[in-house]
Amino acid sequence: MAAILTIRDLRKTYDGGFQALKGVSLDIEEGEILALLGPNGAGKTTLISTICGITTATSGSVSVGGFDNVSQFRQARALIGLVPQEITLEPFTKVLDTVTFSRGLFGKPARPALVEDILRKLSLWDKRDSRIMDLSGGMKRRVLIAKALAHEPRILFLDEPTAGVDVELRKDMWEIVREMKADGVTIILTTHYIEEAEAIADRVGVITGGELLLVEKKEQLMARMGQKQLEVQLTAPVEAIPASLAQHNLQIVNGGDALLYTYDTRAERTGITTLLNDVAEAGLVLADVQTRESSLEDIFVGLVSAGAASEDAA
Amino acid sequence: MNWTAVATIYKAEMARFWRTFLQSFISPVLSTSLYFVVFGSAIGSRIQEVDGVEYGAFIVPGLVMLSVITQSISNASFGIYFPKFIGNIYEILSAPINFLEVVAGFVGAAATKSLFIGTVILCTASLFVDLSVQHPLAMVAFLVLTCLSFSLMGFIIGIWAGNFEQLQLVPLLVVTPLVFLGGSFYSISMLPPVWQTITLFNPVVYLVSGFRWAFFGQADVPVLLSLCAIGGFTLACVGVIWWIFKTGWRIRA
Numbered sequence: 310m311a312a313i314l315t316i317r318d319l320r321k322t323y324d325g326g327f328q329a330l331k332g333v334s335l336d337i338e339e340g341e342i343l344a345l346l347g348p349n350g351a352g353k354t355t356l357i358s359t360i361c362g363i364t365t366a367t368s369g370s371v372s373v374g375g376f377d378n379v380s381q382f383r384q385a386r387a388l389i390g391l392v393p394q395e396i397t398l399e400p401f402t403k404v405l406d407t408v409t410f411s412r413g414l415f416g417k418p419a420r421p422a423l424v425e426d427i428l429r430k431l432s433l434w435d436k437r438d439s440r441i442m443d444l445s446g447g448m449k450r451r452v453l454i455a456k457a458l459a460h461e462p463r464i465l466f467l468d469e470p471t472a473g474v475d476v477e478l479r480k481d482m483w484e485i486v487r488e489m490k491a492d493g494v495t496i497i498l499t500t501h502y503i504e505e506a507e508a509i510a511d512r513v514g515v516i517t518g519g520e521l522l523l524v525e526k527k528e529q530l531m532a533r534m535g536q537k538q539l540e541v542q543l544t545a546p547v548e549a550i551p552a553s554l555a556q557h558n559l560q561i562v563n564g565g566d567a568l569l570y571t572y573d574t575r576a577e578r579t580g581i582t583t584l585l586n587d588v589a590e591a592g593l594v595l596a597d598v599q600t601r602e603s604s605l606e607d608i609f610v611g612l613v614s615a616g617a618a619s620e621d622a623a
Numbered sequence: 624m625n626w627t628a629v630a631t632i633y634k635a636e637m638a639r640f641w642r643t644f645l646q647s648f649i650s651p652v653l654s655t656s657l658y659f660v661v662f663g664s665a666i667g668s669r670i671q672e673v674d675g676v677e678y679g680a681f682i683v684p685g686l687v688m689l690s691v692i693t694q695s696i697s698n699a700s701f702g703i704y705f706p707k708f709i710g711n712i713y714e715i716l717s718a719p720i721n722f723l724e725v726v727a728g729f730v731g732a733a734a735t736k737s738l739f740i741g742t743v744i745l746c747t748a749s750l751f752v753d754l755s756v757q758h759p760l761a762m763v764a765f766l767v768l769t770c771l772s773f774s775l776m777g778f779i780i781g782i783w784a785g786n787f788e789q790l791q792l793v794p795l796l797v798v799t800p801l802v803f804l805g806g807s808f809y810s811i812s813m814l815p816p817v818w819q820t821i822t823l824f825n826p827v828v829y830l831v832s833g834f835r836w837a838f839f840g841q842a843d844v845p846v847l848l849s850l851c852a853i854g855g856f857t858l859a860c861v862g863v864i865w866w867i868f869k870t871g872w873r874i875r876a
Contacts, residue, residue: 399706411714417627
């Protein structure tokens with residue numbers, strides 16, 4: 310599918326000399342959900358702010374739907390909706406007014422029916438005449454989303470949409486994101502919750518220290534980077550690993566009731582067949598076998614610590 | 624020009640004005656009435672006519688200018704500072720609009736509010752003194768230009784201010800003294816010669832003088848000079864704002 314957003318060698322150095330982005334290049338395909346994963350201070354918000362025009366890039370280019378985000382900022386920005394990380398809403402305005410305001414600000418003619426539709430989808434319609442200050446934190450986040458959607462953007466940026474949000478609301482938020490994707494909106498979200506990326510993203514980008522370490526399809530990433538573990542449960546416990554099984558680097562778990570085998574899904578041969586043959590030959594009887602996949606979190610921690618280590622070395 | 628966006632900002636800013644309508648309306652009416660009671664009636668009755676105009680009437684243009692200038696600055700500076708303070712300025716920065724449209728919305732609304740207040744004060748004043756306006760068109764022009772130029776200045780202050788104290792600083796330390804010493808309550812011909820010269824460096828003198836000319840047909844400085852002064856000031860403010868948006872000073876990292 311064609312890229313709707315093209316970022317080339319984007320760099321940002323703040324006045325104080327802090328280099329927040331160190332040459333980020335990225336293509337985002339129309340209709341996908343991309344999760345940008347990274348620790349605090351990785352450059353996620355700077356990247357989004359630079360694309361949206363809140364921060365000026367030091368160098369590099371951003372093209373949105375084929376429009377340069379600086380020289381053709383009107384066309385480029387019209388395609389983008391932004392949900393900021395912080396709850397930044399004028400406390401005294403009413404829900405309906407502030408969402409209508411957002412549409413007008415983007416130069417779109419009033420469409421009350423559309424605004425109503427957005428508010429209904431986000432369960433805000435009943436609150437349309439409430440003042441922002443009277444809403445709960447979760448409702449305020451929904452208002453921010455409604456504001457971003459009011460001008461019918463094709464790309465939606467969600468900067469840490471579920472930071473500090475309870476589990477229930479987080480699930481709601483994911484549902485909302487999936488619905489927006491179904492409506493054809495391209496979604497880029499930043500998060501430091503692995504669970505979030507794992508739950509909703511099509512692709513995952515890992516950013517740290519202002520650099521994009523990788524961008525990959527979520528499944529591919531997990532398959533490529535992932536280690537799997539096979540737990541061989543035994544009918545009778547063992548005290549030591551039989552010498553004939555030493556080559557498999559097994560661990561004894563569950564007080565001897567099971568043997569744990571770690572293998573790499575990237576390897577040509579996983580070694581499972583040989584292992585199971587050897588286990589049988591050693592006279593052990595299998596009760597059950599189980600496999601476990603490493604989560605994105607394990608992958609992420611591995612990547613970020615490797616990135617930090619290489620930086621220390623340099 | 625994205626007129627829908629301009630109208631949207633303008634309406635949102637005006638909505639704030641209507642929300643606080645009572646205080647926006649009552650405070651200038653009250654303060655003007657107090658000025659008239661004190662300067663017009665209590666003290667004014669002991670002051671002879673100034674340049675052939677009864678003192679109570681003489682101070683009207685100055686009083687209107689005083690309020691209009693203060694209101695323009697405070698409305699416009701607050702209008703742009705508030706979104707900066709709350710953080711929802713992100714929306715304006717990421718919208719497909721240029722600096723002219725942002726300024727037109729914010730400054731247009733601030734100027735409208737102070738124009739409204741200026742009119743209210745004129746109406747209040749007419750209850751206390753006999754007012755005649757010799758050059759109505761010039762009067763409206765001066766009033767509108769003053770509202771506009773000082774709203775532009777307020778916009779700059781709002782962008783410059785890093786906290787609420789700074790927001791008050793310029794109006795308090797610079798504008799109020801300039802307005803009070805700008806001939807609002809006296810004719811500069813009443814000053815010693817040295818001070819007459821020094822006063823000419825005060826830009827407010829030109830505004831008050833021109834505005835007073837529109838009412839009574841007499842001025843401290845030539846009317847054309849007054850018009851040039853306010854026109855030049857407006858252009859300077861627009862220039863500064865253009866530079867602010869070009870460089871992103873204090874608004875865009």
